[in-house]
Amino acid sequence: MNDHVHPTPxxxxxxxxxxxxxxRVCARVPGSDRQPVLLKMLLQHIAGGLNSxxxxxxxxxxxxxxxxxxxxxxxxxxxxxxxPSDLAEATGESRANVTRICDELVAKSLLRREPNPxxxxxxxxxxxxxxxxxxxxxxxxxxxxxxxxxxxxxxxERDLLEAILKKLLGAFA
Amino acid sequence: MNDHVHPTPxxxxxxxxxxxxxxRVCARVPGSDRQPVLLKMLLQHIAGGLNSxxxxxxxxxxxxxxxxxxxxxxxxxxxxxxxPSDLAEATGESRANVTRICDELVAKSLLRREPNPxxxxxxxxxxxxxxxxxxxxxxxxxxxxxxxxxxxxxxxERDLLEAILKKLLGAFA
DNA sequence: GAAATATAATTCAGAAATTTACTATCCCGG
DNA sequence: CCGGGATAGTAAATTTCTGAATTATATTTC
Numbered sequence: 001m002n003d004h005v006h007p008t009p010x011x012x013x014x015x016x017x018x019x020x021x022x023x024r025v026c027a028r029v030p031g032s033d034r035q036p037v038l039l040k041m042l043l044q045h046i047a048g049g050l051n052s053x054x055x056x057x058x059x060x061x062x063x064x065x066x067x068x069x070x071x072x073x074x075x076x077x078x079x080x081x082x083x084p085s086d087l088a089e090a091t092g093e094s095r096a097n098v099t100r101i102c103d104e105l106v107a108k109s110l111l112r113r114e115p116n117p118x119x120x121x122x123x124x125x126x127x128x129x130x131x132x133x134x135x136x137x138x139x140x141x142x143x144x145x146x147x148x149x150x151x152x153x154x155x156x157e158r159d160l161l162e163a164i165l166k167k168l169l170g171a172f173a
Numbered sequence: 174m175n176d177h178v179h180p181t182p183x184x185x186x187x188x189x190x191x192x193x194x195x196x197r198v199c200a201r202v203p204g205s206d207r208q209p210v211l212l213k214m215l216l217q218h219i220a221g222g223l224n225s226x227x228x229x230x231x232x233x234x235x236x237x238x239x240x241x242x243x244x245x246x247x248x249x250x251x252x253x254x255x256x257p258s259d260l261a262e263a264t265g266e267s268r269a270n271v272t273r274i275c276d277e278l279v280a281k282s283l284l285r286r287e288p289n290p291x292x293x294x295x296x297x298x299x300x301x302x303x304x305x306x307x308x309x310x311x312x313x314x315x316x317x318x319x320x321x322x323x324x325x326x327x328x329x330e331r332d333l334l335e336a337i338l339k340k341l342l343g344a345f346a
Numbered sequence: 347g348a349a350a351t352a353t354a355a356t357t358c359a360g361a362a363a364t365t366t367a368c369t370a371t372c373c374c375g376g
Numbered sequence: 377c378c379g380g381g382a383t384a385g386t387a388a389a390t391t392t393c394t395g396a397a398t399t400a401t402a403t404t405t406c
Contacts, residue, residue, distance in 0.1 A: 050216065090190075136202055143204065
């Protein structure tokens with residue numbers, strides 16, 4: 001989960017400083033363009049900030065971001081199981097890491113593993129009742145505390161952002 | 174750098190699947206709203222994808238994303254030194270991690286450390302000539318290979334994205 | 347239907363990141 | 377000018393993550 005912005009007292013001082021630096025570097029390096037670098041930095045800082053905030057909330061429940069995401073994905077399946085590799089894909093984590101995360105979740109009785117009867121290479125992951133409960137309790141808190149920065153955008157801006165980010169993500173194929 | 178999307182053969186299959194899952198979860202959990210969760214996931218996947226691509230390019234040079242970013246920040250200072258804590262702030266990494274990164278960079282003769290004459294707690298980090306060269310060589314490659322997804326956006330979309338992301342980042346203060 | 351190839355999950359070694367604690371220095375109020 | 381508190385950098389211990397095998401099962405191909 002190499003994704004944290006360190007919680008310094010003043011973690012987001014002036015992005016303008018960083019922007020100036022980017023301008024200067026790109027002016028000096030031929031073949032470089034300021035905007036993609038800037039966008040990359042913005043995305044990085046925002047994603048990092050959101051992750052930090054999520055972790056702050058989840059710490060009270062002894063969960064980390066990935067474990068929580070795994071639980072959410074399972075809630076979304078509505079009782080149907082998921083395989084570890086599904087989780088790896090959905091979360092963007094390595095499969096080895098997903099195995100470890102699942103070990104933790106099983107140890108906390110939030111998840112249970114069962115062999116898949118049709119394909120015996122596979123393991124089916126079922127959400128335990130406590131896991132569902134935990135998501136019910138924590139997701140609204142995440143929404144309120146961690147995701148509050150989105151409230152500073154207007155509805156139009158959020159829709160626009162959603163559309164542009166979807167298009168951008170599509171470009172990774 | 175807990176920030177990688179694992180390079181599976183098909184790392185960005187259909188985000189639509191994930192979107193459907195989010196819809197279902199939020200329908201089931203009172204006090205949750207689909208859009209912020211969706212935006213968070215989009216940001217996460219895009220930032221992770223960009224990081225993976227950067228690391229792919231940088232691997233040839235035995236660098237990782239953070240080390241590279243540190244070098245870029247130093248180039249942006251135009252010969253003036255930076256302190257480790259400046260780098261920590263700019264990169265969003267912990268100070269302890271920056272110390273380690275600098276150890277590596279010094280070992281590779283891309284960076285040199287000198288005590289600050291005015292404040293003896295501080296260390297001044299100077300870019301070595303090889304470090305400058307390395308940025309000159311790698312930044313254009315990063316631009317072409319790693320940041321190419323931005324080319325799928327129109328100029329208007331990029332500007333809009335920049336503006337919205339800046340506003341969003343401002344909301345973290 | 348046997349051999350070759352591919353896929354799923356895991357294990358394990360080592361790399362990378364965080365947390366806590368420590369040292370040295372600076373700064374401010376008295 | 378000195379004592380308490382802040383700040384900078386690092387070190388050590390721990391946790392987390394990855395990457396390369398490993399094992400077991402499916403699937404394809406001939």
